[in-house]
Amino acid sequence: MLTIDALTHSYPGGHTAVDDLSLAVEAGELVTVVGPSGCGKSTLLRCIAGLQRPTGGRVLLNGDEIRDVPDSLAMVFQSYGRSLLPWLSVRDNVALVLRHRYGSRRERRAAALEALAEVGLADAAAKHPGQLSGGMQQRVAIARALAYGPKLLLMDEPFGSVDAQTREDLEDLLLALRARTPVTVVLVTHDIDESVYLGDRVVVLTGAPGRVLAELPVGLPADRDQIKTRQDPEFVRLRAEVGRLVREK
Amino acid sequence: MTGRAALRGLFGTLAAVAAAEVTVRAAGGFSGDLPAPTQVLAAAGEQLADGEFTDAVGATLRVWAYGMLIAVGVAVPAGFLLSSIRALGTACQAIVEFLRPIPSVALIPLALLVFPAPDRMKTSLVVYASVWPILLNTLYALRQVDRVQLDTLKVFGFGAAARAWFVSLPSSVPFILTGVRVSASVALIVAISTELLAVGDTGIGTYLAQTQSAGGQTDQMLAGALWAGVIGLLINGALTTAERRAARWWPVSGKEGVA
Ligand SMILES: Nc1ncnc2c1ncn2[C@@H]1O[C@H](COP(=O)(O)OP(=O)(O)O)[C@@H](O)[C@H]1O
Ligand SMILES: [Mg+2]
Numbered sequence: 001m002l003t004i005d006a007l008t009h010s011y012p013g014g015h016t017a018v019d020d021l022s023l024a025v026e027a028g029e030l031v032t033v034v035g036p037s038g039c040g041k042s043t044l045l046r047c048i049a050g051l052q053r054p055t056g057g058r059v060l061l062n063g064d065e066i067r068d069v070p071d072s073l074a075m076v077f078q079s080y081g082r083s084l085l086p087w088l089s090v091r092d093n094v095a096l097v098l099r100h101r102y103g104s105r106r107e108r109r110a111a112a113l114e115a116l117a118e119v120g121l122a123d124a125a126a127k128h129p130g131q132l133s134g135g136m137q138q139r140v141a142i143a144r145a146l147a148y149g150p151k152l153l154l155m156d157e158p159f160g161s162v163d164a165q166t167r168e169d170l171e172d173l174l175l176a177l178r179a180r181t182p183v184t185v186v187l188v189t190h191d192i193d194e195s196v197y198l199g200d201r202v203v204v205l206t207g208a209p210g211r212v213l214a215e216l217p218v219g220l221p222a223d224r225d226q227i228k229t230r231q232d233p234e235f236v237r238l239r240a241e242v243g244r245l246v247r248e249k
Numbered sequence: 250m251t252g253r254a255a256l257r258g259l260f261g262t263l264a265a266v267a268a269a270e271v272t273v274r275a276a277g278g279f280s281g282d283l284p285a286p287t288q289v290l291a292a293a294g295e296q297l298a299d300g301e302f303t304d305a306v307g308a309t310l311r312v313w314a315y316g317m318l319i320a321v322g323v324a325v326p327a328g329f330l331l332s333s334i335r336a337l338g339t340a341c342q343a344i345v346e347f348l349r350p351i352p353s354v355a356l357i358p359l360a361l362l363v364f365p366a367p368d369r370m371k372t373s374l375v376v377y378a379s380v381w382p383i384l385l386n387t388l389y390a391l392r393q394v395d396r397v398q399l400d401t402l403k404v405f406g407f408g409a410a411a412r413a414w415f416v417s418l419p420s421s422v423p424f425i426l427t428g429v430r431v432s433a434s435v436a437l438i439v440a441i442s443t444e445l446l447a448v449g450d451t452g453i454g455t456y457l458a459q460t461q462s463a464g465g466q467t468d469q470m471l472a473g474a475l476w477a478g479v480i481g482l483l484i485n486g487a488l489t490t491a492e493r494r495a496a497r498w499w500p501v502s503g504k505e506g507v508a
Contacts, residue, residue: 049404075404082397087419087499096415097405148405 001027001062001184002048002152008056009043017043019209020057027151030178030185034195034242035205041188042078044210045154048186049075061152071100074150078157080138084129091116091125094144101149115147116140119173135166139173146177155187159194168226171198175224192246196220196238197229204245214245284468292472302469305456306476312368312440312452313433316375320432324380325425328387329413338388345384353378353439357447367449371440378439379432386428390421423495430488437481453477 002025010016017040025031035041046052048059050069059066061073077083084093094112095105102108116125119139129137138158145153158174159167171194178185189195195202196218204214219234229235266286273285284292296302331338353374364370398416407415444454453473460470 046400051400051403069403069406071406073404075401077397077401079397082395083401085398085416085419087422097402100406 001025002186003060003063004044004048004057005060006057007044007047007054007059009040009047009052009054010056016209018047018054019211021205021211022057023203023212023215025184025186027184028182030187030198030200031203032195032199032201033186033188033203033205034190034192034246035210036207036246037190039205039208040210041190041205042156045075045156045186045188048152049073049154070152072151073154074145074148074152075154076138076141076145076156076158078160080141080158080161081129081134083141084137084144086129089126089128090121090132090140093129093140094147097144097148111147112143115143118146118177119143133166135162135170138162138170142170142174142177146181146183150183153183153185155185157189158187160189160191167194172224172226174198179222192239192242193230196235196242197224197226202238202242204242213248216241282465282467284471288468289471289475292468293475296469296472296476302456302473302476305451305453306480308368308451309437309440309444309453310480312371312375313436316372316436316440317379317429317433319372319376320379320383320436321425321429323376324383324428325387327380328384328391328421329417332388332391333409333413345381349381349385353435354442354446357443360443361447367447370447371443371449371452374443375436375439379436382431382435383425383428386424386431387421390424391417393424394420419499423492423499426488426492426495430485430492433484433488434481437477437484441477 002023004021004023007018007021008016009018019040021040021044023031033041033044043052047054048066050066050073053067061070084090085096088096091109091112094115095108098108098111102111113122113125116122119142121136121139121143124132124136124140129140132140142158155174159170162170174185174187175198187198189198199218202216202218203212204216205211206213216238218238220229220232220238270286273283331341356374356377357370360370360373364373394417398420399412402412402416440452441454441457444452445458446454449455453476457470457473457477460466460473
């Protein structure tokens with residue numbers, strides 16, 4: 001579905017963030033991309049999203065080169081607090097992005113409420129983002145992205161700035177939502193455990209500039225559990241392996 | 250302002266007024282028989298029932314309001330235009346920096362020449378003076394727009410115009426309000442000074458000029474000035490409240506306008 005072919009991106013000033021990165025993602029997969037901070041993970045996602053034209057290489061979505069933002073794509077940003085519009089209610093934040101999906105405002109709002117209910121936030125619909133905790137805000141961002149009905153969902157360290165408990169809840173929420181929706185996910189993280197826990201496949205990037213160091217299929221059952229999965233020998237093996245690769249220079 | 254501060258302010262005002270009262274009365278009136286504060290207050294009360302005066306106030310406020318409306322209508326879109334087309338913005342910067350410091354009253358002769366009708370003439374100067382604070386705040390606001398918010402809407406398929414409408418404009422609202430508040434006071438000053446300097450047919454300034462030239466009406470003259478102050482205070486108070494309200498349910502990070 002998604003093919004990244006020798007992607008290279010240098011920022012003005014000559015700093016190369018991503019260097020000759022190639023990667024293929026199958027439809028329905030959840031691929032986690034793990035790498036140290038500053039290795040170009042956000043840059044990679046921005047190039048896939050069409051927010052940035054790569055200086056070299058190509059990104060193909062279903063065979064078509066991405067030049068502009070593809071309309072079957074949604075993204076959850078790292079800084080959820082800045083990605084929701086603070087002057088709109090939570091419901092309207094979700095409803096806003098459904099403009100191209102539904103004609104009437106009533107339909108949009110109904111769909112937004114449904115999406116919020118999916119992430120357990122039906123009661124918060126009338127609140128403004130500033131009145132919600134970080135974890136709840138990120139739930140809204142996830143609800144918004146999925147309500148948009150994307151074929152490809154990009155997530156940039158989505159659970160990076162919430163507490164450990166909330167993080168686990170959000171991870172499980174993502175897995176549950178994904179089991180219900182036929183969506184392909186590319187999730188970027190610098191957390192090794194998270195990359196293994198969530199992924200069908202873990203892609204390990206080298207330190208800056210980012211390049212694919214290894215791709216590891218995750219042989220864990222699809223139905224994951226914060227306690228059991230983390231004790232699974234396969235999980236333990238993989239996280240040690242990923243950890244070793246990430247530290248490798 | 251806290252209750253205590255308000256009380257102190259009131260006390261201070263009353264004390265100053267009382268001092269003025271005593272001084273004026275003890276001196277038995279200065280040259281041009283300066284009225285005592287109580288006389289001014291009495292005249293101010295009478296003016297409420299004086300059709301000529303209320304018409305003058307109405308005329309000034311009309312000029313003020315039209316001028317403000319036009320200024321917002323010009324400055325906000327101009328701000329968007331200048332900041333969305335970078336070349337245009339840089340090209341206009343020099344002009345803006347040159348025009349902005351010209352005091353509006355210095356343009357009265359030009360305005361008289363271009364707009365023979367007094368209302369148009371006054372309105373044009375009010376617009377001229379009000380445009381700058383609103384324009385500068387709009388430009389400033391547009392530099393503060395959150396990139397992540399813009400990128401988010403871009404990902405969700407919003408084009409440039411839709412992003413301006415759904416992100417840039419709403420996130421600029423508090424800054425634009427600051428500009429409007431600053432302009433509002435300036436606009437009132439410009440409207441009244443224009444009336445004073447280029448006597449038209451009606452308006453607070455015209456009224457003041459007439460009480461002065463007629464002689465013997467200093468109580469009415471000062472009462473008129475008092476009302477002008479009250480109107481300025483009310484306008485500023487209303488806009489400050491609006492701004493504060495907006496800031497409360499319109500949270501925009503790091504809001505700090507250009508005054
Ligand atoms: N807009 C930009 N302009 C210049 N350099 C940038 C920009 N964005 C990121 N970089 C640089 O590119 C490198 C990779 O950044 P990023 O993709 O954000 O990495 P990551 O998300 O893995 O932390 C970093 O060294 C960063 O400083
Ligand atoms: Mg990043």
